[in-house]
Amino acid sequence: MKNTKISSDRPVTLVGGGDLGRDDLEDALRRAPLLVAADGGVAHALEAGHVPSAVIGDLDSLRESDRTQLPQDRIFRISEQETTDFDKALRHVSAPIVLAVGFLGGRLDHQLAALNVLVRYPVRPCILIGPGEIVFHLPSSLTIDLVDGDIVSLFPMGRVTGRSEGLAWPIDGLTLDPTERIGTSNRALGQVRISTDGPGLLAILPRAALDAVMRAIESSRTSPPGQRLGR
The missing domain is CATH 2.60.120 (Jelly Rolls)
Incomplete structure (x- = not known):
């Protein structure tokens, strides 16, 4: 798509800034080795020893201490405030499938917003990974x-x-x-x-x-x- 920031022919892991189980990120990366962070999700990535290939969002949750650990050409700021960082990241990633961690659990409004995004971008296959369940939009x-x-x-x-x-x-x-x-x-x-x-x-x-x-x-x-x- 025209505004794609990351394009991959392999599955992509997308990490958000919400609750993250102990094994969530590593489980996703074993299946989808290319890592992208949605704004504050970069903190989870860096704490686990991973430097993401891209950070996408409005960057209002990106800590300065984390920013300094990232190559500047991997930071993509989407300034509009009408959508969530999950929305911004998913619509700018083109991949066969996206495994998203750090979006389920925590605040209920954030979880509902994530479900809304799945429906808004059915052409971007994405599986939300939670503590005991996975959620995805069904294709035809x-x-x-x-x-x-x-x-x-x-x-x-x-x-x-x-x-x-x-x-x-x-x-x-x-x-x-x-x-x-x-x-x-x-x-x-x-x-x-x-x-x-x-x-x-x-x-x-x-x-x-x-x-x-x-x-x-x-x-x-x-x-x-x-x-x-x-x-």
Whole structure:
């Protein structure tokens, strides 16, 4: 995209300034070695011994002591105040997938804002990693190899319809809506396939499913367009 600051053909780890579990950053970096920080998230990176390839945000949380440890050409200031630093960073990173840590946990308003960003940029595949769960925006069609009994919560951020296979309670024929029907606490029967008729549906899965979700998202990006479930 025109304003992209970081472009990679490999997965990217994005670290924010929120709560960070002891192993969150290293778990993400093992899967996505290129590190980008959203503003104050650079403190987490430096404290763990990593110098990010880029720092993106309005920089109001960037400490001077941290700034001096960074090459100046890696600092990208986005001055507008209408969006969050997660928004600024995600829209300026182009990668097959972004693993985002330091955005779940802590303040509830920050978490809700992060979920809003996932829906606003469906063309930027991103998985939010939390203490026990992961959250991501579902593409138009996705097949995930899950474990029988895994909790699969589907939360609509707008009105959306779709179809499913491999869920204890299929979503076929349902209209999901944040003000009416939502899809929390469903259960996988094994492999799950979900197809949606438009954007706006978030999936919340166990953190142990991270690798399976990454494989599924990569596969969905290389599948022939227009592939749908069922009828």
